[in-house]
Amino acid sequence: MLEIENLHVAVGGKAILNGIGLRLNAGEIHAVMGPNGSGKSTLSYVLAGRDGYEVTEGDIRFEGESLLGLAPDARAAKGLFLALQYPIEIPGVTTMNFLRTTTNAVRKARGMAELDAPSFLRLVRERAKKLNVPDEMLKRALNVGFSGGEKKRAEILQMSLLEPKLAILDETDSGLDIDALKLVAEGVNAWMGPERAALVITHYQRLLKHIVPSHVHVLAGGRIVRSGGPELAEELERVGYDGVAA
Amino acid sequence: MTRAAEATAKPVETAEEQILAAFSARAGALPGARHPAVRAAREEAMAHFAVAGLPHRRMEAWKYTDLSRRLSAVPGLAPLDAAPAESAPAFDVAGWRVARFAGGSLASGPEDGGGAHLVRLSEALDEGASRALDALKLSEDADSVAALVAALAHDGILVTVPKGAHVALPLGLVLRAAQRAPEASFVRLSVRVEEGADLTLVEDHAGRSGLAMVHLDARLEAGARLAHLRLQDEGAGLTHLARSDVRLARDAHYVHGFASLGAGLSRHELRITLEGSGAQARLLGAWLAGAGRHADTTTLVRHAAPHCTSLQTIKGVVAPEGRGVFQGLVSVARGAAGTSGHQLAKALLLGPRAEVDQKPELEIFADDVKCSHGASVGELDEDALFYLRARGLPEPQARALLTGAFLGEIFDGLTESFGGALADVVRVSAEAGLAAMTRDVAAGKAGSGP
Amino acid sequence: MSETKATDIRDQAGERYKYGFVTEIETERAPKGLSEEVVRFISAKKGEPEWLLDWRLAAFRRWQAMSEPKWARVHYPPIDFQNAYYYAAPKGKKARYESLDDVDPELLKTYEKLGIPLQEQKMLAGVAVDAVFDSVSIATTFREKLAEAGVIFCPISEAVHKCPEIVKQYLGSVVPPTDNFYATLNSAVYSDGSFVYIPPGVRCPMELSTYFRINEAETGQFERTLIIADKGSYVSYLEGCTAPMRSEHQLHAAVVELVALEDAEIKYSTVQNWYPGDAEGRGGIYNFVTKRGQCRGARSKISWTQVETGSAITWKYPSCVLMGEGSVGEFYSIAIVNNRQQADTGTKMVHLGKGTRSRIISKGISAGHADNTYRGLVSVHPKASGARNFTQCDSLLIGPDCGAHTVPYIESRNPSAQIEHEATTSKISEDELFYCMSRGLDAESAVALIVNGFVRDVLQQLPMEFAVEAQKLVAISLEGAVG
Ligand SMILES: Nc1ncnc2c1ncn2[C@@H]1O[C@H](COP(=O)(O)OP(=O)(O)OP(=O)(O)O)[C@@H](O)[C@H]1O
Numbered sequence A: 001m002l003e004i005e006n007l008h009v010a011v012g013g014k015a016i017l018n019g020i021g022l023r024l025n026a027g028e029i030h031a032v033m034g035p036n037g038s039g040k041s042t043l044s045y046v047l048a049g050r051d052g053y054e055v056t057e058g059d060i061r062f063e064g065e066s067l068l069g070l071a072p073d074a075r076a077a078k079g080l081f082l083a084l085q086y087p088i089e090i091p092g093v094t095t096m097n098f099l100r101t102t103t104n105a106v107r108k109a110r111g112m113a114e115l116d117a118p119s120f121l122r123l124v125r126e127r128a129k130k131l132n133v134p135d136e137m138l139k140r141a142l143n144v145g146f147s148g149g150e151k152k153r154a155e156i157l158q159m160s161l162l163e164p165k166l167a168i169l170d171e172t173d174s175g176l177d178i179d180a181l182k183l184v185a186e187g188v189n190a191w192m193g194p195e196r197a198a199l200v201i202t203h204y205q206r207l208l209k210h211i212v213p214s215h216v217h218v219l220a221g222g223r224i225v226r227s228g229g230p231e232l233a234e235e236l237e238r239v240g241y242d243g244v245a246a
Numbered sequence B: 001m002t003r004a005a006e007a008t009a010k011p012v013e014t015a016e017e018q019i020l021a022a023f024s025a026r027a028g029a030l031p032g033a034r035h036p037a038v039r040a041a042r043e044e045a046m047a048h049f050a051v052a053g054l055p056h057r058r059m060e061a062w063k064y065t066d067l068s069r070r071l072s073a074v075p076g077l078a079p080l081d082a083a084p085a086e087s088a089p090a091f092d093v094a095g096w097r098v099a100r101f102a103g104g105s106l107a108s109g110p111e112d113g114g115g116a117h118l119v120r121l122s123e124a125l126d127e128g129a130s131r132a133l134d135a136l137k138l139s140e141d142a143d144s145v146a147a148l149v150a151a152l153a154h155d156g157i158l159v160t161v162p163k164g165a166h167v168a169l170p171l172g173l174v175l176r177a178a179q180r181a182p183e184a185s186f187v188r189l190s191v192r193v194e195e196g197a198d199l200t201l202v203e204d205h206a207g208r209s210g211l212a213m214v215h216l217d218a219r220l221e222a223g224a225r226l227a228h229l230r231l232q233d234e235g236a237g238l239t240h241l242a243r244s245d246v247r248l249a250r251d252a253h254y255v256h257g258f259a260s261l262g263a264g265l266s267r268h269e270l271r272i273t274l275e276g277s278g279a280q281a282r283l284l285g286a287w288l289a290g291a292g293r294h295a296d297t298t299t300l301v302r303h304a305a306p307h308c309t310s311l312q313t314i315k316g317v318v319a320p321e322g323r324g325v326f327q328g329l330v331s332v333a334r335g336a337a338g339t340s341g342h343q344l345a346k347a348l349l350l351g352p353r354a355e356v357d358q359k360p361e362l363e364i365f366a367d368d369v370k371c372s373h374g375a376s377v378g379e380l381d382e383d384a385l386f387y388l389r390a391r392g393l394p395e396p397q398a399r400a401l402l403t404g405a406f407l408g409e410i411f412d413g414l415t416e417s418f419g420g421a422l423a424d425v426v427r428v429s430a431e432a433g434l435a436a437m438t439r440d441v442a443a444g445k446a447g448s449g450p
Numbered sequence C: 001m002s003e004t005k006a007t008d009i010r011d012q013a014g015e016r017y018k019y020g021f022v023t024e025i026e027t028e029r030a031p032k033g034l035s036e037e038v039v040r041f042i043s044a045k046k047g048e049p050e051w052l053l054d055w056r057l058a059a060f061r062r063w064q065a066m067s068e069p070k071w072a073r074v075h076y077p078p079i080d081f082q083n084a085y086y087y088a089a090p091k092g093k094k095a096r097y098e099s100l101d102d103v104d105p106e107l108l109k110t111y112e113k114l115g116i117p118l119q120e121q122k123m124l125a126g127v128a129v130d131a132v133f134d135s136v137s138i139a140t141t142f143r144e145k146l147a148e149a150g151v152i153f154c155p156i157s158e159a160v161h162k163c164p165e166i167v168k169q170y171l172g173s174v175v176p177p178t179d180n181f182y183a184t185l186n187s188a189v190y191s192d193g194s195f196v197y198i199p200p201g202v203r204c205p206m207e208l209s210t211y212f213r214i215n216e217a218e219t220g221q222f223e224r225t226l227i228i229a230d231k232g233s234y235v236s237y238l239e240g241c242t243a244p245m246r247s248e249h250q251l252h253a254a255v256v257e258l259v260a261l262e263d264a265e266i267k268y269s270t271v272q273n274w275y276p277g278d279a280e281g282r283g284g285i286y287n288f289v290t291k292r293g294q295c296r297g298a299r300s301k302i303s304w305t306q307v308e309t310g311s312a313i314t315w316k317y318p319s320c321v322l323m324g325e326g327s328v329g330e331f332y333s334i335a336i337v338n339n340r341q342q343a344d345t346g347t348k349m350v351h352l353g354k355g356t357r358s359r360i361i362s363k364g365i366s367a368g369h370a371d372n373t374y375r376g377l378v379s380v381h382p383k384a385s386g387a388r389n390f391t392q393c394d395s396l397l398i399g400p401d402c403g404a405h406t407v408p409y410i411e412s413r414n415p416s417a418q419i420e421h422e423a424t425t426s427k428i429s430e431d432e433l434f435y436c437m438s439r440g441l442d443a444e445s446a447v448a449l450i451v452n453g454f455v456r457d458v459l460q461q462l463p464m465e466f467a468v469e470a471q472k473l474v475a476i477s478l479e480g481a482v483g
């Protein structure tokens, strides 16, 4: 589903990713781990198509087509979703309004019928309930004044509504208490299926107990320094990044 | 003029007429007068003043400081010779270089500039030096203050910090009224900090009476750094009108710290132009307006190049019967992308018949900017006051403490930018000024205490 | 280069300004230009009493000695005040319209097209409308229903006859005829406008609204609105305005006076959508307006909400003079300029009474080559102990060629007053744009969404019926601004 080939990325002229290769098939969950500043978020932004992240070499292909040059909304329409490490606050725009506008924009781009207000409301309520997102939160401006954990749950709620094929979760577990972590994992697992795939960026083994990856990659200095199965995450937990990269 | 008109009593001369007359009488004796170019520059400056007159409140920049109303009489021009100064410098920095002015004349200059090159303006004018002549030429945005200084300055100093030089100790400019009758003095200061060079400049203004006008211009070349500290602490009989123009080239860095502790009427207008990309300006200072005094701080920061930053923090305290003015413009020219310009102005009113006028202003012609200003006006927090008194502090002390705390942020910032030795002098002077103000307030309020 | 005709202009402005049509109707006009004769002509047309004519003439004489204010940040070629008509009215059977039957069907169609049907059965329930066409009011709906509550809502030209004492007492008492160049001009030549009186203790049973339409070419509109809320009463009033697209500029110089007595509240909302001119700045309305309210009574409240999207030039500062103890003034504003529009708008909050409070929320958006200025005064007088003001002024820039300016004046002469002012200027945040786009919105929708969030605090102040319209207007005004 996703092929990353010898990807080099620079930000403001500074090289951050130095040749990343990764292949993610439908039905797979890959975890990416790595020390602070190793380039994990950078990778997620490049995949989502954020401005200012310059691909100096290599390619990213999604379902066989190159994503380079596509705007973020075009990628979202194709089925890519990024849950941000630090979700952005948008003053004045209620969460509900945001959810409806984006869901319908994506549905329209995918040639699906837009949802009318009542059916959308029903859908949101149902999904929100599963993630323990209260109605009151939906009325507030998106992410404004949300706690760290609330922001992360709102991200997963967006994911469940936009129904992407590939989800990139950038440290969605940080800031969550153990109950919220379970809810979020359940949300991801419920969404996951044989036609779907996920790239899960995390520092912690504890998330991977709930969202079980088929592959684990260690990123350091803008390169993947090791890849393996779920056991690699456990090893990391024991010996740390230095021990693994050595 | 008809006979009838001549017969009526001759009206009292306006301040403008007094100044024009004084100039005519003085022009031939001013330094550099034997050079036609110098004379022409002075005459042009005077002509500018003759047309513009004293600034008045219908001019937007002088809306709150109406000079033409407040300056009804102008004291006689200070004599051309140096005289003993009224008081000693406020700062005492071991080994620093100091130029002392009294009554507008350089009374004593340092032997050397400690790495900076110093030239006395009157000498340079007599020699007809081009740098001195330039100092008398008016820039396009010159106002009456700049014009009068150019026309009438009989002394000043020209500072150059050569390329790459680091001047270790501050350079002091101590400006005092002379120990004579009230008089009008005009001083022109000019500073060049060449590429990559670095200077700390300290202005120290004091005097009891008269009219003191000062115009300083500073040019910072690429990568230059100028830390500029200004202490102004003058008597109720003095009118202090100053203007500083600072221009910054690429990556230059300017820090301006000030304490304007008052005169009868004081105004300092600081214009900063960020002309080269990556230039940075930081302004922070405190102003006080005591009873019967009028204190005006006006800043104009122009972002003319991309990726420049400016940050201003300015706080003022007004005593009963005092009036404080703060005007601050941040302007961003078309094309100045990546600008960051922020300003915070706070004023505290200590009692009845205190007045403050604040006009922060943003003028923005580029979209890639982050600019803001915040302004607030109010009195001491009653809850905090209560809290302190409940802990046993008498009201005057509680007030003094809180007022000092209000300005604390400024002094901390000055310490950071100028070091403890210089900042402490400013802090002590400001605290003395504040103490006098709060004492008056407490005395006035004595009856209302519990 | 060839001359541009009005039709070309219409094509270029495209669908963005859908109110730009002209109603073909026979019109009666005063002689062109401004003179004592024209003032007398207008007064005679309205059958005004002697005192009002004298009042107008005094204003006119005064105006002749005045010059245009120059302090606003707007630039335009000199206006030739003699090259315009100061009175234009649809020709009708009667001098005044008694009922809708007197109104030319062409006019009724015009209002229908503007989305304001004047037949009561077709109207938004709960909104009474006064329709002002060029210089005259042509219909005021729901008058009977309002009369039952004791509310007077009628053209001001009629109020002069119906309740002369009230008009005489209040006309010019908030904005004196000598106030400023445009207000003085208005005092001399105003032709019509709305009059509202709410008796003591009455909560006006419906929203009142006036719809202003300039139709005639080379004609200025000078309406005058006077609203008096007597003790303990409440009224919510809304005005809307449109004009045809024409290649020449047209002048609109209105005066609005509000008086709130003890415990009364007036909520005044404006959706200003005068023709803004085309992309090159040809045509459009010059909107020079004086709006002021006095909170005369204790605990009274005046709240201005404005959505300014139209006009080539906007010059207006709806103000509150807070005289009554504990009175409250509010100003909520959205000002959007695009293409070559210029707006210099804001408010004055003058705190005279004890414990008076004011709140200012201003949201400016600039796009294209347009310039937007917020200019505001908060002034606290020595007697206004405990006064409070909070001001928030935000500006958003879209594109590198526009300008956004913030000019607040803060003057305090009472130590117990607390004034807080905050202002920010920036472009739309790249982070927000990316976030919205990564959720599937295209650039234009993402900007629209963010802009709506930006102005939301103000939109919320509008009566429900108009908030939706205003939101659409915001989006339309910025069309083509995002490249
Ligand atoms: N806009 C930028 N300009 C310059 N450097 C940047 C920029 N954005 C990121 N970097 C640098 O790129 C490197 C990788 O950053 P990134 O955010 O991808 O790390 P990360 O692996 O996600 O770290 P963390 O675990 O802390 O989230 C860091 O050194 C960071 O400082």
Ligand SMILES: [Mg+2]
Pocket: A040, A041, A042, A085, A170, A171
């Ligand atoms: Mg990260």
